[in-house]
Every structure is written in structure tokens, then in C-alpha cells.
Amino acid sequence: EVQLVESGGGWVEPGGSLRLSCAASGFTFSSYEMNWVRQAPGKGLEWLSCINSRGTTTYYADSVKGRFTISRDNANNSVYLQMSSLRAEDTAFYYCARDLVGAVFDLWGQGTLVTVSS
Amino acid sequence: DIQMTQSPSSLSASVGDRVTITCQASQDTNNNLNWYQQKPGKAPKLLIYDASNLETGVPSRFSGSGSGRDFTFTISSLQPEDIATYYCQQYDNLPWKFGQGTKVDIK
Numbered sequence: 189e190v191q192l193v194e195s196g197g198g199w200v201e202p203g204g205s206l207r208l209s210c211a212a213s214g215f216t217f218s219s220y221e222m223n224w225v226r227q228a229p230g231k232g233l234e235w236l237s238c239i240n241s242r243g244t245t246t247y248y249a250d251s252v253k254g255r256f257t258i259s260r261d262n263a264n265n266s267v268y269l270q271m272s273s274l275r276a277e278d279t280a281f282y283y284c285a286r287d288l289v290g291a292v293f294d295l296w297g298q299g300t301l302v303t304v305s306s
Numbered sequence: 307d308i309q310m311t312q313s314p315s316s317l318s319a320s321v322g323d324r325v326t327i328t329c330q331a332s333q334d335t336n337n338n339l340n341w342y343q344q345k346p347g348k349a350p351k352l353l354i355y356d357a358s359n360l361e362t363g364v365p366s367r368f369s370g371s372g373s374g375r376d377f378t379f380t381i382s383s384l385q386p387e388d389i390a391t392y393y394c395q396q397y398d399n400l401p402w403k404f405g406q407g408t409k410v411d412i413k
Contacts, residue, residue, distance in 0.1 A: 223402075225350075233342075233350065233393055235402040249401045283349055291397030292340055294361065296349035 190214035190295065192284050197300030200274055204304070208269040210284030210297055218242075218262040221287035224269045226280040227299075234280075238287065239267065252278075274304045308332050308396050312405030318413040325381040327408045329394035334374050338398035341370055341379045344407075345390045353392075354379065386412060 196208040210222070224236040237248045237258040246258050257270040267284055281301050285293035309332040319325050329339070341354040352361045354370035357377055367382045381388055389412060394405040 232407045233344075233395075233404040235395075235404065238402075247400050288352075288355070290338065291395075291402045292352065292355045293342070293350070293395075294352045294355075296351070298349055 192286065192295060192297035194282065194284055194297040194300040197282065197302045199303045199305065201306050202275060202304055204274050205270070205272040206274065206302060208271065208282055208284075208300060208302070210267045210269075212265045212267070212286070215286075215295075217265040222258075222260060222267040223285045223287055223291070223293060224256075224258060224267075225283045225285055225293070225296075226278075227283070228277075228280040231280075235291075236282075237269065238291070271302070274302075276304050278302060279304045307401055308335060308399050308403055310394055310396055310403050310405040312394055312408055314408060315406065316409040316411075318411050319384050320413045321384055321386060323384045325384050325388075325410060327379040327392055327394075327410075329372075329377045329379070329405050331375045331377075331396055335396045335398040337373055338396060339370075339372070339377050340395045340397065341368075342393045342395065342404075343388075343390045344393065350393065381410075384410070384412070 193211045223238040239258045243260045255273045260267040281299040283299045284297045286295035288294040311330045337357040339357045342350040344350040358370045369380045391407045391409045
């Protein structure tokens with residue numbers, strides 16, 4: 189089955205760190221760019237970051253630049269989001285999304301919830 | 307950054323009604339625009355890409371049109387299973403941006 193499964197969400201205190209994982213299956217992972225998108229509870233979608241198929245080029249939204257790092261392991265069909273210096277406003281569902289071509293997100297994971305609170 | 311303005315923010319319509327949502331970009335997107343559907347508690351789902359191309363498996367009652375800065379998403383005959391929030395998204399220039407969403411429910 190073609191799918192993406194996120195993991196690693198949870199509760200963290202402000203200033204803390206968390207690493208999200210997204211495991212891909214059912215398709216040739218190494219052929220696709222991958223993205224992270226988040227959604228605060230009851231709010232809209234916010235694109236965060238993307239990484240090219242080889243893992244050599246990354247881009248970030250200004251809201252997370254310098255705090256979040258995207259990476260991937262094509263041997264293990266996974267993409268990651270290392271999050272540090274977390275703030276209350278980072279509380280959200282985090283989705284990984286496959287990029288069909290040029291930021292057309294044709295496959296999404298189910299999301300993982302990150303809660304930043306003291 | 308290209309900003310996306312969607313309207314309305316919510317609407318109620320009857321089963322069988324034609325529903326139209328608009329999305330305006332702050333600058334030309336060269337038709338690099340997608341539409342997604344998100345049902346409550348679920349991940350978004352791609353419906354339309356390149357402004358007017360229907361994703362495989364998506365019912366033909368969904369359509370997209372427009373060019374440049376102004377785009378329209380249409381449900382030709384609203385069905386109960388179409389209750390969801392719909393988002394436009396530009397992918398002409400980084401950072402990729404979504405509209406604020408339009409919540410559609412049944413009257």
C-alpha cells in the first residue's frame with residue numbers, strides 16, 4: 189500500500205526539542221521530493237519545509253528557519269523533521285507530504301500532534 | 307511571498323447545489339495552483355492541480371478554473387460526502403502558501 193506514516197509527536201516544554209519521522213512505503217521514495225506541513229488546532233495549513241530527492245537541497249518557511257531541520261534517509265525510506273527551540277505557537281498537527289512535481293502534494297500522512305506547553 | 311486570499315471563509319448549501327469558492331493570489335502564479343479537500347480529523351487530499359487538472363480518482367463534479375491571479379473551485383452538485391474544508395495552494399514561488407480555507411457544510 190502506498191502510504192506515509194508520521195511518528196514522534198508528543199508533549200514538550202517551551203525551548204525543548206523533538207524529532208518527527210515519516211516512513212514511506214509502497215513507492216520509490218528516493219524519486220520524490222518531500223515536505224512537512226503543519227496545522228495548528230482549528231487553523232489552516234502552513235507549509236514548513238521541503239527536501240529534494242537526494243537530500244542535498246532544503247528550503248524552510250521563515251517561521252521555522254534556524255530552528256527546524258529537514259533530512260532524509262533514502263535507504264530507510266524516511267524523512268525527518270528535527271525541531272528545536274520549540275514555542276507554544278509550534279503546537280500543531282505535523283504532516284509529511286509527497287511532492288508529485290513542483291509542490292503538488294499528492295500523498296499525505298495521517299499527521300502527528302506536537303504540543304508545546306509548560 | 308505570494309499571499310493567497312480565499313473566499314468565502316464558510317458557506318452552507320443544499321444537496322445538489324452548485325458551490326463556488328474563489329482564490330486570489332497577490333501576484334501572478336503562472337497557473338501553479340492546487341486545490342485540496344480536508345475532512346474533519348483527516349489529512350488533506352489533492353483534488354485539482356495546475357489550476358484545472360482533476361487528480362486521478364476524484365469525481366468529475368469537482369473542477370477548477372482561472373489563470374494569473376484569480377482562480378475558482380466549483381462543486382457542480384454538492385453531495386453529503388463533500389462536507390469539508392477546501393484550501394487553495396500556490397506553488398509558483400517559495401514559500402508555498404495556502405489560502406485560509408473555506409468550510410463547506412449542508413444547509
